[in-house]
Amino acid sequence: MIAYSTDVSVLDATRLTGFFVGWPAAPTAERHLAALRGSHRVVLALDGDRVVGFVNLISDGVLTGFVPWLEVLPEYQKRGIGAELVRRILAEAGHLYSVDLVCDPDVKPFYDRLGLFELVGMGVRNRAVLTGGPGAGESKGLV
Incomplete structure (x- = not known):
């Protein structure tokens, strides 16, 4: 049975493996762990002691929030865990005026089903920052 928790204080990096499948580069x-601990809110999906999914919210804590990551381990997908994580993070953000996220086109139907609506967004990606490699923090290597 999957349990959900908002307590990231008990996490260590060894419990955060197997995520970011298909990404061009995955964060260490x-x-x-540092990103989760620095987030305004986090919801974890746990199978016993194993972290099998998570979602995080960054926010000013007053009006706006942004959901940068929703991840569920591949072997736990298609079980409703991702949807439950989104429901719970939106409940955690119920006091905010807006909560936005950016997603790839192939997962848009997932968010449509959860009541989110399409917005136009723009962004930059510095992939070297994920791994701490050369170019991290420099303007080249974006996208």
């Missing part, structure tokens, strides 16, 4: 487990 240490960066992943």
Whole structure:
């Protein structure tokens, strides 16, 4: 049975493996942990002691929030865990005026089913930052 928790204080980097499948570069487990700990809110999906999914919210804590990551381990997908994580993070953000996220076109139907609506967004990607490699923090290597 999957349990859900908002307590990231008990996490260590060794419990954050197997995520970011299909990404061009994945953050190190240490960066992943730092991002979760630095988030305004986090919801974890747990199968026993194993972290099988998570979602995080960054926010000013007053009016706006942004959901940068929703991840569920591949072997746990298609079980409703991702939908439950989104429902729970939106409940955590119920006091905010807006909560936005950016997603790839292939997952748009998933968010449509959860009541989110399409917005226009723009962004930059500095992939070297994920791994701490050369170019991290420089303007080249974006996208």
